[in-house]
Amino acid sequence: MVLSEMKQGSIVKILNTDRVSEIVRRRLIDLGMMEGATIRIKRILPFGGPFAVEICGQWIGIRRCEAKSIEVEWAS
Amino acid sequence: MNIALAGNPNTGKTSLFNILTGSYEYVGNWTGVTVEKKVGVLKNKVGRLIDLPGIYSLNPLSRDEGVATQFLLSEDFSLILNIVDAAQIERNLYLTIQLLEYGRPMVIGLNMIDVAKSRGFQIDAKNLSKRLLGSPIVPIVARTGKGCDQLAANFQAMKERKVEPLFIDYGPELEQAVGTLIERLNHVELPSKRWMALQFFEGNSLVRELLQKHIASSELTALFEQTEQQVISGKTGIKNLQQHIRSVRGDVIRAILSDCLTRTKEVEYTFSETVDQIVTNKYLGIPIFLLFMFLIFKFTFDWVGTPLSDLLDAFFSGPLTEWLTQALVAVGASDFIQAVLLNGIVAGVGGVLVFVPQIFMLFFLISFIEDSGYMARVAMVMDKLMEMIGLNGKAFIPMIIGFGCNVPGVMAARTIEQPKERLLTIILTPLMSCSARLSVYSLFVGAFFTQHQALIVLSLYLLGIVVALGLAKIFSSTLLKQSSSMFVVELPPYRFPQWRTLMRSTWEKGKGFIRKAGTFIFGGSVVIWFLSYAGPGGLNVDMNNSYLAMIGGLIAPLFAPLGFGTWQAGAALLTGFLAKEVVVSTMNIIYVAPDLATLQGTMANFYSPLSAYSFMVFLLLYVPCLATVAVIKKETASARWTWFSIGYALMIAYLIALMIYWGGKFLGFQ
Incomplete structure (x- = not known):
């Protein structure tokens, strides 16, 4: 599964971020959004707009194209 | 003593800087980089504080972020003041660890301790200090100043302390490679060789550049690749060196925190969540944003700013001018001196200063939105639209601010990380129709379009936006790919x-405007006035024989195809470069009109409605005003891009005005 398929409110674990562009991946890692981290989808903006996710108590907005490249699984 | 202030973005660094220094000393530029770093003298006078840009890691993503690493590599300082957001301590310590590996004395300000407590974080500062080489850790609240004096009290003693760099074991393979690299650097004088080696293996481009001065690039590459192979073989889930180093540091941080951090409760951000549900709502998001913008403009131009500006204007043209006249007469000043002061300086500088209330009001409201947290949501709501034209959501903010005044608009582009997107935003923001241009429109629509005033003005605002978005698309797919x-x-x-x-950030944003009025607008006003006062025939000549008329007449033929080839239009546009609103005052002088109604009546002899519209379009697009050009120069730090922003604007203005004038003629408009 990829992040962009998930519904608002889902809690998921990041499995793989290899397909995200280098520059964005590094910034996401800076913010703690790396493989193994658990995130919650806070808001999905309409018309193909960005995703807002919560990780370790902070909120981050990312583009949908990035969300499409992040593999996730349901967090247990 | 120089103290470097380092920390993650958005952790209250600037607040702490302001509290510890009390005032900005000067803005410093360092070797090779043009990004601003603030330097201030500490209130307790023990040294200077250097505010480095906010970073997550010493391994920089963009040039802007490289400033901090560059600072560590090349500048002289004796102490690091690390600000740590207590509520985000795990992420923040990642930078702290890297700074400790560098091996300089460090004092840590544990900021937002109040927020952290309310979220159920209990941090054992004493224990944490022990785990971080005994660096003093002081809980503070930078926004209110709580604990900051206590923090500053540690600087003097810490400076004297000799510290060893923090040692973390990165596993036998990497440690061996680090050893090899340090040995290769045996003969060179470099600070913190182990830190450099580690940063090199983490992929830090700035450190690599520095190492290449001593070791051949091919050797470095070979060492890097060999080490990477050794480290990742036999480990699952680790794909490169950077990831390995990060995960080792992450483990260290988690081990430290398991000792020093207790979480008493999990908190949900119900308030922010509720607000976000409304302001980023599917249907309401954009209307709410537009409503906010509308309110900002109402406050700035209708409710508060303009009434105050009018009062100031009345003061300048009334009592101030009278007192000055009386004083000048009393001291027996010559007619010439009187004219310079009253018609030149008071009219010119005063004409700009009257906008101070509006500008400060606008900055105040923008600061409010920035500080409240809404600005980041606007960027998110607008991102999709901006992506289509090759920009990102953050570029929308400078453009909105540009409607007030292009100068702060251009400055607001600083928040954009990608250098090319930032540059594009900077050179396109001047196309937003600023409030100064509105004064010119008012003059013209009052004279030529009494029936459809609002529609005509609106069409100009829209034209500015459409041209900016269109050019963004063109530039981003050609020049700035x-x-x-x-x-x-x-x-x-x-x-x-x-x-x-x-208050502080309003002043910081607005003070440059006042400074400019006192410097080059002051000088420019005198020059323009003098050109209208003097001519080949001597001083105090008839306006039509003045130098200003000659210069205006020189460029007037160029504008003939656009429908306004008079020396007056040429001169007005020339002076409009100083500040767009000066066009109005120049026309007042040129057409010798005592009031607006007379001026509008006279203008009917020189323009047709079509050529008036063509003039307004040209004025909207032709060049950024002098203040904007100056700020573009400062922000891009490139003469080439500054000239480009003037050049493309002139061309596009000429082209569009030409199309409108002849297209209009063809359609039978007058």
């Missing part, structure tokens, strides 16, 4: 801004 666009934005929790912070 992006290799990788990026949009990652932190969405801070909402909070009510503090008065103190608001």
